[in-house]
Amino acid sequence: MTNQAIRQCLAGRQLLETEVPFPKEVLHRSLHVNHQPALQSEFGHWHCRRCGNDEQALFYTHECARCKQQCTYCRYCIRLGKASSCTLLYTWVGALFSYRPLFSACAWRGTLTSAQAVAAKALVRAVEQAHVHLLWAVCGAGKTEVLYPALARSFALGYRVAIVAPRIDVIKELAPRLYEAFPKVSQSVWYAGSRKQPLHAQLVLATTHQLMRYQHAFDVVIVDEVDAFPYAYDERLQRAVERARKNVSAFILLSATPSRQIQKQYRFHQTKISRRFHGHDLPLPSLQWCGHWRKDLQQGKLPKKVRAWMMSHRIKPKMIFVPSVHILEQLSISLKRADMAHVAVHAQSQARHTDVALYRRGEVDCIVTTTILERGITIKGLQVAVLGAEDHIFTEAALVQISGRVGRNQAEPTGDIVFFHHGKTKAMKKAIAHIVSMNEEE
Numbered sequence: 001m002t003n004q005a006i007r008q009c010l011a012g013r014q015l016l017e018t019e020v021p022f023p024k025e026v027l028h029r030s031l032h033v034n035h036q037p038a039l040q041s042e043f044g045h046w047h048c049r050r051c052g053n054d055e056q057a058l059f060y061t062h063e064c065a066r067c068k069q070q071c072t073y074c075r076y077c078i079r080l081g082k083a084s085s086c087t088l089l090y091t092w093v094g095a096l097f098s099y100r101p102l103f104s105a106c107a108w109r110g111t112l113t114s115a116q117a118v119a120a121k122a123l124v125r126a127v128e129q130a131h132v133h134l135l136w137a138v139c140g141a142g143k144t145e146v147l148y149p150a151l152a153r154s155f156a157l158g159y160r161v162a163i164v165a166p167r168i169d170v171i172k173e174l175a176p177r178l179y180e181a182f183p184k185v186s187q188s189v190w191y192a193g194s195r196k197q198p199l200h201a202q203l204v205l206a207t208t209h210q211l212m213r214y215q216h217a218f219d220v221v222i223v224d225e226v227d228a229f230p231y232a233y234d235e236r237l238q239r240a241v242e243r244a245r246k247n248v249s250a251f252i253l254l255s256a257t258p259s260r261q262i263q264k265q266y267r268f269h270q271t272k273i274s275r276r277f278h279g280h281d282l283p284l285p286s287l288q289w290c291g292h293w294r295k296d297l298q299q300g301k302l303p304k305k306v307r308a309w310m311m312s313h314r315i316k317p318k319m320i321f322v323p324s325v326h327i328l329e330q331l332s333i334s335l336k337r338a339d340m341a342h343v344a345v346h347a348q349s350q351a352r353h354t355d356v357a358l359y360r361r362g363e364v365d366c367i368v369t370t371t372i373l374e375r376g377i378t379i380k381g382l383q384v385a386v387l388g389a390e391d392h393i394f395t396e397a398a399l400v401q402i403s404g405r406v407g408r409n410q411a412e413p414t415g416d417i418v419f420f421h422h423g424k425t426k427a428m429k430k431a432i433a434h435i436v437s438m439n440e441e442e
């Protein structure tokens with residue numbers, strides 16, 4: 001009985017002793033459980049076995065409350081619980097779970113466009129042959145639906161699947177859709193602060209960080225928004241995702257704006273969808289010079305052009321992107337003074353999730369945000385503005401993603417996207433060229 005329980009908890013995973021609900025003696029008796037200190041030290045050089053961190057500045061030595069000694073822990077993966085030199089890391093070395101083949105698991109009854117169908121077929125092939133594949137699909141191409149045939153095939157083969165994304169909002173938006181599309185498949189959703197989840201679910205949805213708790217677990221790993229921060233810039237996360245795969249497994253990458261490097265790396269294993277599922281063009285951003293908008297905000301005034309834009313879309317849902325939290329706060333004050341209802345959301349704002357939920361339900365029609373919401377939000381009839389588009393944080397990819405929020409709904413396939421700026425940048429011009437070229441492709 002206990003063995004079965006240990007297996008359910010640990011198979012395909014690596015967990016700290018503080019995360020495992022079994023006594024040490026029991027775990028150490030099991031032939032299928034391996035244990036090592038979570039941190040390794042060689043010649044005074046620390047290495048974290050859980051996350052693979054080697055950067056010495058990210059290790060911290062302190063008087064530990066657990067072992068009552070001087071003890072070192074890894075700050076890189078601290079959000080998943082403290083991996084310290086006095087803590088054991090448990091891994092599973094026995095047989096993994098097998099899942100019964102599930103036929104016709106997909107309850108989605110829609111149809112794919114011909115471009116979607118071609119891409120879906122390529123992904124099914126990648127699953128069957130345990131290959132890598134990049135799906136490069138414009139924002140609003142309907143890439144989630146494109147995954148369905150490959151997921152259905154995976155479950156028919158009894159495979160275990162992980163779908164991960166760097167951003168929590170993307171996972172939150174994806175989860176209910178997958179529950180609906182695959183009601184018979186056991187699922188768990190992991191992100192910082194998620195509720196207790198079934199441990200051996202066949203379909204795992206998670207932020208990329210959470211995959212550090214897995215090893216050699218998945219037959220198929222799908223990484224959404226593969227170009228997004230922090231995944232794209234952090235080798236440790238990429239290694240964690242790599243380690244979560246079985247030795248023979250399919251690896252599928254999704255992006256609307258893959259970096260040049262990824263485009264090149266996967267050039268022989270990629271499919272492109274340059275049309276939105278409803279067949280309409282991607283909305284083209286307009287550029288509006290907005291003068292000394294920073295000065296206006298400092299004085300608590302709403303820049304004239306922004307006010308005019310707000311008025312012209314009075315009852316429509318609106319989103320305004322700004323370059324920093326500081327500007328977000330200033331803009332929020334100016335909007336309040338102008339009596340314009342809104343919520344202001346950034347990565348650390350306490351009410352972030354309730355505010356976004358208010359907005360999704362349509363209870364407030366304007367959201368002001370930093371780039372954290374550039375991906376993953378889909379709202380019908382959305383109008384979008386970027387204030388301070390000249391800021392370096394708005395790269396070509398960020399501007400393309402932000403523009404991609406507009407016109408995603410079949411019933412309202414167009415909408416306004418404007419870059420308010422104090423001087424055109426290369427990134428702005430490149431973003432527009434990018435969208436034009438996608439619109440020109442067949």
Ligand SMILES: [Zn+2]
Pocket residue numbers: 048049050051052053074075076077078083
């Ligand atoms: Zn670590």
Ligand SMILES: [Zn+2]
Pocket residue numbers: 064065066067068069070071072084085086087
């Ligand atoms: Zn300790």
